[in-house]
Amino acid sequence: MEAATKAVDCLTKDAVQELKNLGSPPAACVDVAKAALILLKNEKKNYAWQNATKMMNNPNQFIDMVKGFDGNSIEDWKLNACAPLLALDFFNFETMKGKSTAAAYLCAYIINIIKYNSIYKKVKPLKDGADEAEALAASKLAELQVVKDKVAAINAEVQKLKDQLFEAQAKKQAVEDEAKELMDQLDLANRLVNGLADENVRWGQNVITFKAERVTMIGDALLASAFVSYIGPFSYKFRLNLW
Numbered sequence: 001m002e003a004a005t006k007a008v009d010c011l012t013k014d015a016v017q018e019l020k021n022l023g024s025p026p027a028a029c030v031d032v033a034k035a036a037l038i039l040l041k042n043e044k045k046n047y048a049w050q051n052a053t054k055m056m057n058n059p060n061q062f063i064d065m066v067k068g069f070d071g072n073s074i075e076d077w078k079l080n081a082c083a084p085l086l087a088l089d090f091f092n093f094e095t096m097k098g099k100s101t102a103a104a105y106l107c108a109y110i111i112n113i114i115k116y117n118s119i120y121k122k123v124k125p126l127k128d129g130a131d132e133a134e135a136l137a138a139s140k141l142a143e144l145q146v147v148k149d150k151v152a153a154i155n156a157e158v159q160k161l162k163d164q165l166f167e168a169q170a171k172k173q174a175v176e177d178e179a180k181e182l183m184d185q186l187d188l189a190n191r192l193v194n195g196l197a198d199e200n201v202r203w204g205q206n207v208i209t210f211k212a213e214r215v216t217m218i219g220d221a222l223l224a225s226a227f228v229s230y231i232g233p234f235s236y237k238f239r240l241n242l243w
Contacts, residue, residue: 011102012102015102015105016102019100019106020057020059025049025100026099028099028103032085032091032096032107033047033049033103034052037051038081039074039110040055042078071113071117072120072124079117079118086110092108
C-alpha cells in the first residue's frame with residue numbers, strides 16, 4: 001500500500017497532461033490506460049485511447065480519483081480483467097519508465113494496489129478474527145475487572161467484619177477478665193465471711209455475757225476495790241500466804 005501511495009504521489013499534473021496528449025501512444029501505455037479504465041471507471045468494453053484521455057481530461061481530478069480509490073474492495077471481475085495485463089512482460093515500472101513517466105507511475109500504482117488487495121483479502125479474515133478476539137478479550141477483561149471489583153468489595157467487607165469480630169472478642173475478653181476479678185473478690189469475701197462465722201458465734205456469746213456483766217459490774221467493782229483496800233496494809237509475804 002505504501003508503494004502504491006508513493007507511486008500516486010509521483011503522479012503530477014504535468015505528467016498526466018503529457019500522457020493524455022499523446023496522439024499515438026505506445027501500445028504499453030494503452031494497456032496501462034486500459035487497466036486504469038477497468039479499476040477506476042468500472043469499464044468493461046470501451047478500452048479505446050480516446051476513452052482513456054477522457055478519463056484523464058482533468059489531471060487534478062484524475063489524480064484525486066486515483067488517490068481516493070478503495071484498494072480494500074476490488075471486485076473479482078476487475079482483478080480477472082487486469083490479470084492478463086499484469087502478466088505482460090512490459091507491465092512494470094522500469095520498462096514503462098522508458099515510454100512515459102506518468103504511465104510508469106500509474107503502472108506501479110496498479111500493480112501495487114492489486115497486490116495489496118490480494119494480500120488484504122487474505123489478511124482481512126485473520127484481522128477480523130484478531131479484532132473479534134481482541135474485542136472478546138476486552139469484554140472478558142472488563143467482566144474480570146467487574147469480578148475483581150466485587151471480590152475487592154467482599155474482601156473489604158470481610159476485613160471490616162474481622163475488625164468488628166476482633167473488637168468484640170477484645171470486649172468479651174475484657175468482660176470475662178472483669179467477671180473473673182469480681183468472682184475472685186466474691187470468693188475472698190465468702191472466705192472472709194465464713195472465716196468470721198465462728199467469731200459471730202463468739203461475739204454473740206460475748207454480747208450475752210456483757211449484758212449479764214453490765215448488771216453485776218458495779219458490785220464487782222465495789223467488791224474488788226474493797227478487797228484491794230483490805231489487803232493493802234498487809235506485807236507481800238502475808239498476801240502470798242493469804243492467796
